[in-house]
Amino acid sequence: MTRHHGMTAPATTGRVLMSGNEAVARGAWEAGVTVASSYPGTPATEILEAFARYPDVYAEWAPNEKVAFEVAMGASLAGTRSLVSMKHVGLNVAADPLMTGSYIGVRGGFLIAVSDDVGMGSSQNAQDTRYFARFAKVPLFEPSDSQEAKAFVGEALRLSEEMDTPVIMRLTTRISHVKGLVALGERPAPPFLGFSKDPAKYVILPAHARKKHPKVLQRMTDLAQMANASPLNAIEWGDREIGIIASGPAYVYAREAFPDASFLKLGFSFPLAGGLIREFASGVKCLYIVEELEGLVEADVLAMGIPVHSVGRLPRTGELTPQRVRAALDGAGPPIAETPPPPPDLDMLPFPRPPTLCAGCPHMGVFYTLGKMKDLIIAGDIGCYTLGVGSPWNATHTCVCMGASLGNALGMEKAYRMASKEQKVVALIGDSTFLHSGMTGLLDIVYNGGNVTVFILDNRAVGMTGGQDHPGTGVTLQEEKSKAVDFVALCKALGVEHVQLVDPYRLPDVYKAVKEALAHRGPSVIVTNRPCVLIEEFHRTQPYEVLDALCNGCGACLKTGCPAIQVIRREVVRLPNGRDKELSYVTIDPTGCNGCDLCVQTCGPKAIVPVGASAPPPGSVEPQN
Amino acid sequence: MDIGGRTLNVLLAGIGGQGVLTASQLLTEAAVQGGHDVKKSEVHGMAQRGGVVTSHVRIGRKVYSPIISSGEVDLLVAFEEAEALRWRPEVRPGGTLIVNCLRVAPPIVNLGHFKYPDDPLESLRSFNGSLLPVEASALAIQAGSPRLAGTILVGAAAAVLPLSVEHWEAAIRTRFATREVTDQNLKAFHQGREYAISLNVTRKEGS
Structure with missing residues (x-):
């Protein structure tokens, strides 16, 4: 879990290395932003993490980007400078308040920092946020490095106040996650105006909106004139x-x-x-x-x-x-004088190395179990657990966007039912994704009598983005204790009668819970209860090792998908039925193993034991020929 | 290798969790200490989970692009042998390749879907440039902890990069919080650097 260790007074002079995200945070602090909200998402996550470390600010993780936008907008309407940050697809979630926020305008300067994952390193699409500025008719700033990212924040907030409009700053991965030198400045006393009751501005009734619309168009004309004179161009x-x-x-x-x-x-x-x-x-x-x-x-x-x-x-x-x-x-204008680099020697490229679940990841036990149930359709969601699509589990069959698994599962189940066919459908969603936009999907399943089993993989963190806190962890971004969501009680309150809490490291329990849930007519939920191995709440236990003399090469442990298990040799043997079978003898990387013992439960010959455990009792070793 | 008027391109490549980003942070900080302009680009999020992690570091008078164009890498620091094979095409002819003598097979290889190359280092011998294989894990254990392998590789990189030892040391002191960890890393840095210098000397004498 990201834990900030103490708050030190920020430096006010000199040039320091900063990522674009850190620079936006610094720029916001120097420009007097006091309220900022966000939902984690690569490549924008570190903006709020960095901002939260400055003194005299309020910084929060909201459950989703729409709420984050509304919080920052509320702060602006109360007359303070505010910031909301998110990844590109987050702005889809926040599009509703954005489109009307453009009409309403601001009171304190309001900056919307959005980072586009252009190369889709960690995203499901590559949408271009510059369209949103055009769509919402708000000004757009685009820094090209960290120094500009910092400087443009102040400019954007000034423009926001002068022209009564939110401003979008478009970053990309190569701004957000590139470090460069930034000259630091100081923070003057932040402005605070307070709210001013003005229904014609702040209550967007149709009558008010119709008056606002031509003003928004005029604002565009005026902004275009300002763009011509802006030192940023x-x-x-x-x-x-x-x-x-x-x-x-x-x-x-x-x-x-x-x-x-x-x-x-x-x-x-x-x-x-x-x-x-x-x-x-x-x-x-x-x-x-x-x-x-x-x-x-x-x-x-x-x-x-x-x-x-x-x-x-x-x-x-x-x-x-x-x-x-x-x-x-090349060829569009004057010729380009340069020698092209030699073509890469592709013959030498080794195997691909896609992302994997971590050793000891609590999701593995769920995927191991579901992967064996070939007649299921499994609707997945956004998070580390999307990796369940891959080998050896092949246990995720759809993934669309945050929270989509529940609605997708319900729609599939209804479609089969309308065709008079029985189909078991499972939705898989993480804790934070469920709180972000899964709850309403579950409500739909309950309300409309869906025969769907929902797995809430509660690992107490927004895992993929680095283990951030959320309303289910009981800790805020600024490290204050908070009320943690009780997932079982929440699901029951939404109307689910069949809710089970299960330890994902106990394979028989997971299997039994799935069987029971699938047999239940109507909505059912299974909540898992082990933390992400990358957060402080996880406690590594004694790692395991393989007793070579006992390993029979069956490869069952490899079906867990644990990256700490390595094959050390392969042998092909002829079975009594005349077929050949490849045996894979394994070892466990002791520095990688987190001691979850999932592989131990899959090992027939009991060859996997805690490191340093005594040798197997005499007689337990099969005679070797 | 000298910087002069051009931009120096360093690519660091390894596997999530190996400390690639910490190593690139040390290099970037050392370049700043040396008074150079620098940009460091990296990958976060899904790509980091046990997958390939790369960091581009560009050092010069004024650096514009944060990404190195294909085939223009001056120095590749590969934290794993197969990753050296994967990224070698990015290195310019005559460039330098520092390779950690370590093989890590991902689950898809262990499951039998792909084969790990028989001998990546042997395949790299044909590389048109300098090849420096470094037993970083063994040297790290000598320096006090297997976790220092990344710093050993940083030391090896320091042997071929035009940045002064004092700036590297300052970078290490800036990066690590406690005295004990700083001292361990300084030791590992020098061990890696001296090892690479000795390799370089042997190789030149041998050729």
């Missing part, structure tokens, strides 16, 4: 043969790919600085627009009637690199 004249318009990380890649070209760097990138773009375009021979993901600026510039020489050339999937930019633009 600057022309860097170089060789005028090539002129490149770029923002965010795309700017640094293009800058390195074409070091001599002229640049129009957009930091305040929406609404578009049309005047500045016209001025720049008329001063260069070939105009390129370098954007990561969608060609939004490209479409807007083309709509202005300005010829763009890079149209259709930039890749629209994945992250850019200087090399990808060079390759994409």
